[in-house]
Amino acid sequence: FIMRLKSIEFIENEGTRQEWTIEGLTLGTKNLIVGKNASGKTRSLNIISALARFLAGSQQIPPSSASKYDCHFVNNGTDYRYQLNYKDGQVLTEVLTIDGVVRLNRGAGGEGEIFYEQLEGGKTVPFQSPTSEITVATRRDLKQHKFLEPLYAWASSLLHYYFGTPLGKDTFAMIVPQGAIKVNEKDPNAVVGLYRQAKKEFGEKFTNAVVDDLAIVDYRVTSVDVSAPLSLSVVNAPGELVGINVKENDLP
Numbered sequence: 001f002i003m004r005l006k007s008i009e010f011i012e013n014e015g016t017r018q019e020w021t022i023e024g025l026t027l028g029t030k031n032l033i034v035g036k037n038a039s040g041k042t043r044s045l046n047i048i049s050a051l052a053r054f055l056a057g058s059q060q061i062p063p064s065s066a067s068k069y070d071c072h073f074v075n076n077g078t079d080y081r082y083q084l085n086y087k088d089g090q091v092l093t094e095v096l097t098i099d100g101v102v103r104l105n106r107g108a109g110g111e112g113e114i115f116y117e118q119l120e121g122g123k124t125v126p127f128q129s130p131t132s133e134i135t136v137a138t139r140r141d142l143k144q145h146k147f148l149e150p151l152y153a154w155a156s157s158l159l160h161y162y163f164g165t166p167l168g169k170d171t172f173a174m175i176v177p178q179g180a181i182k183v184n185e186k187d188p189n190a191v192v193g194l195y196r197q198a199k200k201e202f203g204e205k206f207t208n209a210v211v212d213d214l215a216i217v218d219y220r221v222t223s224v225d226v227s228a229p230l231s232l233s234v235v236n237a238p239g240e241l242v243g244i245n246v247k248e249n250d251l252p
Contacts, residue, residue, distance in 0.1 A: 002076055003073055004027075005048065005140040005228070006027060006068070006072040007025060007027065008025050008048050008071045009022055009023055009024065009070040011068045011185065012066065013065065014068065016064065020043070025044060033045075039084075045160065051155070052154070052160075055134060055137055055155035056155035056156040057138065061086045061089050061132055065088075066087035067085075073150070078098060079099050079100075080097070080098055082095070082097075082136070084134070091106070093106065093107055096100055096111075106135055109128070110129040110130055110131045111126070111128045112126070112128070112129075113126055114139065114145065115147070117146060119144065161188045162188065164251055165187075167188050167189070167191060168188060171190075172192060172243045173190075174241055175239045175240045177239060178240055195224075196242075207224055207225070210224050211224060221246050223247045224244065226242050226243070227243070229242075
């Protein structure tokens with residue numbers, strides 16, 4: 001799947017003094033969001049990230065808020081429109097339209113209809129889900145509801161790293177003899193493990209790309225690697241302590 005978020009509209013706490021909206025945010029394949037302080041840049045990214053967690057099933061609907069999403073995605077030329085409306089931990093409406101055809105339509109009480117791809121050649125069938133659950137996340141079925149998979153794939157692969165945080169600069173990793181522990185790509189502090197994993201997978205092509213990217217922002221280095229720190233030792237450690245080692249140009 002090559003699912004991409006094309007546009008998003010959002011409204012929170014509609015009709016109250018706490019109302020907050022995103023109107024007509026259109027996205028391309030690469031985006032730079034620019035604005036004054038407190039203009040909503042970070043909050044917009046948080047809204048997109050929260051949507052991904054809902055669709056991936058990793059976060060429940062919050063118990064004390066009211067929000068509406070209206071999102072357009074594109075997947076290999078296929079248009080997806082996903083609408084979600086929830087309040088106080090309960091899904092009020094959830095609608096998925098694909099190329100203008102409604103494939104999922106759910107209302108209050110969790111009752112609705114969903115399209116079954118292999119039932120009598122394709123048939124829309126009534127269903128009822130718990131009101132606190134997102135249908136896209138809970139009714140995945142590669143035979144009957146394969147059309148849900150691109151949304152789930154987008155949501156589960158989304159990575160959100162917060163600007164203004166250490167991003168792993170103050171974190172080391174431990175190499176243990178038993179074998180590598182799978183690195184959590186969604187952990188912004190796992191930079192050492194992620195770098196080591198990428199170097200193993202892509203080799204010098206990856207490290208050279210990092211060096212070239214740093215040069216674009218005028219930070220000139222000859223190498224970036226993972227190694228043990230010279231000024232720090234750990235007694236009785238289960239493995240080797242390592243961090244990111246950067247060799248700057250013209251410095252020993």
